[in-house]
Amino acid sequence: xxxxxxxxxxxxxxxxxxxxxxxxxxxxxxxxxxxxxxxARQIGPGVEIVGYQSLRSFPDVDxxxxxxxxxxxxxxxxxxxxxxxxxxTALRADRFLNAEEMTALLERQLRTAKRLGFGIVxxxxxxxSEVIRRVTPxxxxxxxxxxxxxxxxxxxxxxxxxRVRDLxxxxxxxxxxxxxDFSATMRDIPPTEKQQWVEAGLPAELVPVFVQNxxxxxxxxxxxxxxxxxxxxxxxxxxxxxxxxxxALAMHGTQPMDSWYDIADQIIHVHGKCYEFDAxxxxxxxxxxxxxxxxxxxxxxxxxxxxxxxxFFAPASVNAFDEIAAHQQLLARSLERQVSARV
Amino acid sequence: MSATERVIGADELRxxxxxxxxxxxxxxxxxxxxxxxxxxxxxTLDGHxxxxxxxxxxxxxxxxxxTSLTTRWEETWFVQDSAVVRFPTPRDLSDTTxxxxxxxxxxxxxxxxxxxxxxxxxxxxxxxxxxxxxxx
Numbered sequence: 246x247x248x249x250x251x252x253x254x255x256x257x258x259x260x261x262x263x264x265x266x267x268x269x270x271x272x273x274x275x276x277x278x279x280x281x282x283x284x285a286r287q288i289g290p291g292v293e294i295v296g297y298q299s300l301r302s303f304p305d306v307d308x309x310x311x312x313x314x315x316x317x318x319x320x321x322x323x324x325x326x327x328x329x330x331x332x333x334t335a336l337r338a339d340r341f342l343n344a345e346e347m348t349a350l351l352e353r354q355l356r357t358a359k360r361l362g363f364g365i366v367x368x369x370x371x372x373x374s375e376v377i378r379r380v381t382p383x384x385x386x387x388x389x390x391x392x393x394x395x396x397x398x399x400x401x402x403x404x405x406x407x408r409v410r411d412l413x414x415x416x417x418x419x420x421x422x423x424x425x426d427f428s429a430t431m432r433d434i435p436p437t438e439k440q441q442w443v444e445a446g447l448p449a450e451l452v453p454v455f456v457q458n459x460x461x462x463x464x465x466x467x468x469x470x471x472x473x474x475x476x477x478x479x480x481x482x483x484x485x486x487x488x489x490x491x492x493a494l495a496m497h498g499t500q501p502m503d504s505w506y507d508i509a510d511q512i513i514h515v516h517g518k519c520y521e522f523d524a525x526x527x528x529x530x531x532x533x534x535x536x537x538x539x540x541x542x543x544x545x546x547x548x549x550x551x552x553x554x555x556x557f558f559a560p561a562s563v564n565a566f567d568e569i570a571a572h573q574q575l576l577a578r579s580l581e582r583q584v585s586a587r588v
Numbered sequence: 589m590s591a592t593e594r595v596i597g598a599d600e601l602r603x604x605x606x607x608x609x610x611x612x613x614x615x616x617x618x619x620x621x622x623x624x625x626x627x628x629x630x631x632t633l634d635g636h637x638x639x640x641x642x643x644x645x646x647x648x649x650x651x652x653x654x655t656s657l658t659t660r661w662e663e664t665w666f667v668q669d670s671a672v673v674r675f676p677t678p679r680d681l682s683d684t685t686x687x688x689x690x691x692x693x694x695x696x697x698x699x700x701x702x703x704x705x706x707x708x709x710x711x712x713x714x715x716x717x718x719x720x721x722x723x724x
Contacts, residue, residue, distance in 0.1 A: 270591035336625070371697045
């Protein structure tokens with residue numbers, strides 16, 4: 246793997262096209278146009294996609310589409326890294342898919358990943374043990390690796406993930422691994438998000454109260470929401486204003502950075518989550534010094550897909566391509582400091 | 589407003605010669621979903637809701653009432669495509685209307701219990717010009 250962007254040849258730069266959600270939904274780009282823009286702006290070469298976002302015929306792909314994709318990434322010097330699958334257990338209106346149906350739906354997504362030249366498929370926490378067990382042999386046969394995404398509010402040490410780690414130990418397959426998403430281990434809530442809560446009517450003095458509660462209150466996401474709600478109501482906040490903060494508990498997690506070291510050998514891909522950058526180019530809510538230290542400490546070999554998720558709150562004037570470039574510059578600087586400190 | 593909060597996909601409400609209105613409706617999520625994950629669609633004009641039984645939703649060229657979508661789980665509503673929602677025009681519709689369109693989606697991979705998944709209702713309200721095709 247070669248990346249001209251990062252100071253370690255084992256760590257490749259790239260992005261997930263999910264970062265470009267607003268541009269994509271606006272219909273301004275089709276897949277070819279967006280790939281050309283990625284290449285022109287040199288924010289690859291690694292390209293990750295969410296299958297159900299980027300591909301019209303997903304979970305399947307026809308030969309003509311696959312051939313066009315292959316020719317295009319080759320022409321542009323891009324490298325397919327990871328395909329985001331979805332475990333749509335609640336697809337039907339009348340009942341959940343059973344393990345056999347869910348496996349079949351996931352297997353179609355794996356075959357599409359293989360056809361498009363991806364080596365890794367992101368799977369989600371909704372995949373039951375039974376589904377993971379059933380789908381692993383096909384991944385092995387196709388030479389694909391399956392990475393369960395560790396996204397807020399989960400982390401390497403949360404209950405549901407400990408169960409997955411036990412299952413992985415039992416199955417002992419080289420095809421199984423994890424994909425850290427640094428939303429799981431954040432140090433603060435993105436500033437723009439906090440500002441929008443105040444604009445939605447949350448008294449400003451309650452913002453630090455929320456952050457403290459988010460960091461330290463015990464229990465589940467819902468427990469933490471209720472404990473903040475109790476305090477906020479005492480301070481005269483409206484239910485609507487309190488409700489506006491709830492999404493943050495699902496989107497942003499406060500698991501310890503140290504916990505990533507528990508699964509160091511199983512990290513097969515990384516989502517470089519980011520939201521916004523300050524005047525110095527730093528990410529106020531995600532600690533990229535700690536992330537760079539982690540990646541160097543564990544001798545990570547793989548891709549970091551820049552995943553800019555500020556699109557869910559950013560004003561239309563913010564250009565996602567610029568934010569992606571800013572993230573890659575930040576990670577490059579952070580890695581450089583780690584490397585030079587160790588010479 | 590982020591792209592996943594936009595529901596109304598056109599800048600006008602078009603009314604055909606027979607008095608049937610149509611409005612483009614976007615999928616307010618970051619990825620494609622099956623039509624079966626649509627749990628509800630509502631349209632309100634100038635504060636008056638259009639009765640459910642008068643709404644027809646067209647996705648991938650196939651139109652039907654909202655209930656008919658529930659069986660379409662082996663199909664994909666591509667995230668860049670708009671649905672077309674049709675309904676008979678109220679008699680007193682003027683040249684502009686305050687239109688409010690809501691769509692409730694079941695997010696099929698975010699499970700909240702042994703037989704339940706997250707639902708998300710997105711509503712957008714806009715003043716739209718009414719374009720009458722028979723007057724052009």
